Amino acid sequence: MEQVIERIGLTLSGMGMPRMAARVFAAVLVSEQGRVTSAELAATLRISPAAVSQAVQYLENVGMIARDREPGRRRDHYRLLSEHWYEQMFTSRDRMLVAIEGDLTAAVGAIGVGSAAxxxxxETRRFFAYLRGELPKLIERWREREAASGHAEQA
Amino acid sequence: MEQVIERIGLTLSGMGMPRMAARVFAAVLVSEQGRVTSAELAATLRISPAAVSQAVQYLENVGMIARDREPGRRRDHYRLLSEHWYEQMFTSRDRMLVAIEGDLTAAVGAIGVGSAAxxxxxETRRFFAYLRGELPKLIERWREREAASGHAEQA
DNA sequence: AAGTCCCTTCACAAATTTGTGAATGTCGTG
DNA sequence: CACGACATTCACAAATTTGTGAAGGGACTT
Structure with a gap:
């Protein structure tokens, strides 16, 4: 089980997520209830409470997990913000594409379209603009596909 | 001009490329002929020849630039392997998606589909499999669009 | 063959990122 | 209010990544 968590953690950090955040997220993802406590994370991943705290903060900031606490209880729980968390990556990807397009627009403005450069x-700018337009449709078709195949269990 | 190069370099490193490789690639991308020498790169980016060498090696390995040398000349040139270099990112992205899907398949095998986790x-595995199928079509439609709009200048 | 230009290699310095210990803060219990 | 469980903060240690100096190699020139 811990092996599975570490492997998924490696995959996610390979996709750009900070290492500890990736491992923590993997642990939440793989948990039966989709929610764990800080102590469970520290024990499962063999990391310090401080590391859990920082990773959780990052994951909250990027909108991947949420913090829960039951009234009258001392322990915080951390749960997946969405079962379809992977669609989230497109939100942040979209922001990145916006930034890239902006940079390229500025670069083209500085150099001028008349030159080869x-x-x-x-051309690169147009490609990224095209991507930005297409990615939401990609997600849309995915959802339709899941609904059609009976996998969808809308929360 | 150097400002443009550094900005695009930042964008590319934000997308996962190693910092020096991103800067070197940006310098090549922005060059009028799409090709530069090692000395030009070192001067433009104010880096050591060793840094140029390592960055160029990386970029060759990932198939983004190629090395040229004119017969009878001592200086190497580095040029864009393709004007549509951005499509390359999907090749490497596809490899990453294959790896992710493999990890998830192993994880599902270990945990079992019967559980919530x-x-x-x-579900995540299916999504990445879907992406792998869709990305080539995305590229295809892009090419058609460019051709239709008269921007395409097939090399 | 020797010299020089140009490029590569790699041990290591420099820079950056990551993760922790211990102090501090928050909140529930008695 | 005091105490204890749980979580956060941050200075700093540890780990990792990045970039260079200098030695070495390849190829062109003389």
Missing amino acids: GQRLD | GQRLD
Whole structure:
């Protein structure tokens, strides 16, 4: 079980997530209830409470997990914000694409479309703009597909 | 001009490319001829020849630039392997998606689809499998669009 | 063959990122 | 209010990544 968690953690950190956050997220993802306590995370991953705290903060900030606490209880729980968490990656990807397009637009403006370099950069800019338009449709078709195949269990 | 290079370099490193490789690639991308020498790169980016060498090696390995040398000349040139270099990112992205799907398949196998965690991971696996199928079509439609709009100048 | 230009290699320094110990803060219990 | 369980904060240690100096190698020139 811990092996599975570490492997998924490696995959997620390979996709750009900070290492500890990736491991913590993997532990939450793999948990039966989709929710764990800080102490459970520290024990499962063999890390310090401080590391749990920082990773959890990151994951909350990027909207991947949420913190719970039952009234009258001392322990915090951390749970998946969404079962379809992977769609989240497209939200952050979209922000990145916006940034890239902005950079390229500025670059083309500085160089001018008349030059070979400018044309090359302008083509790249158009590609990223195209991606931004297409990715939501990709998600949409995915959802339809899942619904059609009976896998969807809308929360 | 150097500002443009550094900005694009930052964007590319934000997308996962090693920092020096990103800067070197940005310098090549922005060059008028799409090709530069090692000395030009070292001067433009104010880095050591060793740094240029390592960055160039990385970029060759991932198939983004190629090395040229004119017969009778001592200086190497580094040029874009393709004007549509951004499509390359999907090749490497596809490899990553294959790896992710493999990890998830193993995880589901270990946990079992009967559990909530197993179902969650299986859904994620299906999503990445879907992405792998869709990304080539995305590229295809992009090419058609460019061709239709008269921007395409097939090399 | 020797010299020089250009490039690569790699041990190691420098820079950056990651993770912790211990102090501090919050909140529930008695 | 005091105490204890649980969590956070942050200075700093540890780990990792990045970039270089200098030695070495390849290829062109003389």
